[in-house]
Amino acid sequence: MKALTWHGKKDIRYDTVPDPQIEHPRDAIIKVSSCAICGSDLHLFDGFMPGMESGDIMGHEFMGEVVEVGAENAALKIGDRIVVPFTIFCGECDQCKRGNFSVCERSNRNKSTADKVFGHTTAGLFGYTHLTGGYAGGQAEYVRIPFADKTHVKIPDGLSDEQVLFLGDIFPTGWQAAINCDIEPTDTVAIWGAGPVGQMAIRSAFLLGAKHVVVIDCVPERLAMARVTGATTINFKEESVVERLADLTQGKGPEKCIDAVGMESHATGSFDSLYDRAKQAVMLESDRPHVLREMIYVCRPAGILSVPGVYGGLIDKIPFGASMNKGLTWRMGQTHVARWTDDLLSRIQEGQIDPSFVITHRVSLAEGPEMYKTFRDKEDGCIKVVLTP
Ligand code: NAD
Ligand code: ZN
Ligand code: ZN
Numbered sequence: 001m002k003a004l005t006w007h008g009k010k011d012i013r014y015d016t017v018p019d020p021q022i023e024h025p026r027d028a029i030i031k032v033s034s035c036a037i038c039g040s041d042l043h044l045f046d047g048f049m050p051g052m053e054s055g056d057i058m059g060h061e062f063m064g065e066v067v068e069v070g071a072e073n074a075a076l077k078i079g080d081r082i083v084v085p086f087t088i089f090c091g092e093c094d095q096c097k098r099g100n101f102s103v104c105e106r107s108n109r110n111k112s113t114a115d116k117v118f119g120h121t122t123a124g125l126f127g128y129t130h131l132t133g134g135y136a137g138g139q140a141e142y143v144r145i146p147f148a149d150k151t152h153v154k155i156p157d158g159l160s161d162e163q164v165l166f167l168g169d170i171f172p173t174g175w176q177a178a179i180n181c182d183i184e185p186t187d188t189v190a191i192w193g194a195g196p197v198g199q200m201a202i203r204s205a206f207l208l209g210a211k212h213v214v215v216i217d218c219v220p221e222r223l224a225m226a227r228v229t230g231a232t233t234i235n236f237k238e239e240s241v242v243e244r245l246a247d248l249t250q251g252k253g254p255e256k257c258i259d260a261v262g263m264e265s266h267a268t269g270s271f272d273s274l275y276d277r278a279k280q281a282v283m284l285e286s287d288r289p290h291v292l293r294e295m296i297y298v299c300r301p302a303g304i305l306s307v308p309g310v311y312g313g314l315i316d317k318i319p320f321g322a323s324m325n326k327g328l329t330w331r332m333g334q335t336h337v338a339r340w341t342d343d344l345l346s347r348i349q350e351g352q353i354d355p356s357f358v359i360t361h362r363v364s365l366a367e368g369p370e371m372y373k374t375f376r377d378k379e380d381g382c383i384k385v386v387l388t389p
Helices: 039-045 111-118 161-168 170-179 196-207 220-227 241-248 271-281 290-298 320-325 337-349 365-376
Strands: 002-006 012-016 028-036 062-069 081-084 142-145 188-192 212-217 232-235 256-259 304-307 329-332 361-364 385-388
Touching: 002 365, 012 365, 028 081, 028 161, 039 365, 062 142, 062 161, 081 161, 161 170, 161 337, 161 385, 170 196, 170 304, 170 337, 188 196, 188 290, 196 212, 196 220, 196 256, 212 220, 212 241, 220 232, 232 241, 241 290, 256 290, 271 290, 290 304, 290 320, 361 365, 365 385
Parallel strands: 188 212, 188 256, 212 232, 256 304, 304 329, 361 385
Antiparallel strands: 002 012, 028 062, 028 142, 028 385, 062 081
């Protein structure tokens, strides 16, 4: 079959690879109908996440039709149309019983390595480093789904791929980011990053009743897409984020702050960005935490910092004293996708939201390698890419 494979920094290829096989009786194989490139894939593309191996199949946001089912999988049958949550979960361990699917204790087949690096393992993820299981991803014609009797969302008739595809990742990710803010009707929610995750977080914050949403980025078309919702935007290349947020909140700061940027944040000319870039270049720091520093500084005392943005390892110069003394609450994590999908599927069916608004590029899987570059460099107005095998 054909798939997009990783071969090192900035080297994604459209390759011929072996077809996946059923390896465990709970598995299923799907024929992919649509898949997407996620901001998390860019951290692999840019070579910032450790644990990738040459030839690994990329992709963790995908859906398709079940074409083969393992002997112990009574939940799926051939012909079912499913979206696949990117966090693989068993449904039976202590964490899964609590709905903490992204830290499933059983789905990471490289658990012992993750135990050493993180202290305790997290869930297995598709197409996302050998630290999280090294499972083949969904930017491919076919994918093997481990624990497929649990790790799926069945899609009812009448909904298009584009309406439901993002249930596998960015929609629940933006939603969880907003849920983690415990939004109250008087809240100003500030969101750093108007990429696909930021866009979902903006709409989720409004659906959850935020009074005011302020969005920070530097890409004009992303800020324009944010403003459609009624959000206020700040272009961090043109104005001071700290001063604008103070003006917009009568000097008090936003109650809730969301980091939808992660480990590759940019900062125009500030001292800390130069420092982070230098340390990252010589591997003394793996991530650039400019947004985290800014959130700690601007957040209203007793506020909440919600971090869906992905970090991989070590960060430096975090003003933890300010965070402690201001009494800030931190919430973060890979998304517990399946905790939210029933609710979000209903909201799509009821017409409360159509997540396909974020798609700007529709191409074939073969055009994937070029599209990684277009998405990363935000060329051609690119906000979200959907690929069809
Ligand atoms: P993206 O790269 O398209 O978006 C990031 C945006 O942040 C860009 O528009 C960029 O211009 C902006 N940005 C950069 N520096 C900034 C700064 N200093 N201030 C404000 N904005 C800044 O990616 P995406 O798909 O939207 O993903 C965003 C983050 O969410 C990534 O880190 C990704 O890995 C992560 N993610 C996490 C989960 C999860 O389960 N927690 C799921 C999906 C994605
Ligand atoms: Zn993702
Ligand atoms: Zn589990």
